Amino acid sequence: MVAHRSHAADSRRRNHGRSTNILNNWLAITLLALGVPNLPLAAPALLNIGYHFHARRAVGWAIVGIAVVVNVGLFIGSLIFLASGQSFEQFRGIE
Numbered sequence: 001m002v003a004h005r006s007h008a009a010d011s012r013r014r015n016h017g018r019s020t021n022i023l024n025n026w027l028a029i030t031l032l033a034l035g036v037p038n039l040p041l042a043a044p045a046l047l048n049i050g051y052h053f054h055a056r057r058a059v060g061w062a063i064v065g066i067a068v069v070v071n072v073g074l075f076i077g078s079l080i081f082l083a084s085g086q087s088f089e090q091f092r093g094i095e
Contacts (some may be wrong), residue, residue: 014089040077043070056070 031042047067048054054060081088 021049021052024052040070040074044074 019021028045028049031038031045044067047063047070051060051063051067054063
């Protein structure tokens with residue numbers, strides 16, 4: 001009984017990682033297909049994929065550190081955009 005529960009838990013963990021990886025792949029591919037300017041938005045998904053496949057502790061810490069910097073940068077950028085009170089076209093100088 002214990003072996004069966006352990007196997008079922010391992011199976012759920014593997015399936016969870018697989019579905020998360022599929023969603024991250026889909027997100028990164030979709031954003032990059034819409035244009036290279038979307039690379040900053042695709043970066044967290046690409047880092048999640050890299051973290052899923054890393055094998056060394058130092059590599060994992062490096063990926064986490066880069067992910068924190070990228071996410072904080074995206075957050076600050078979004079705050080600057082929201083604080084500007086402009087539309088996207090005005091903010092980019094298109095209009």
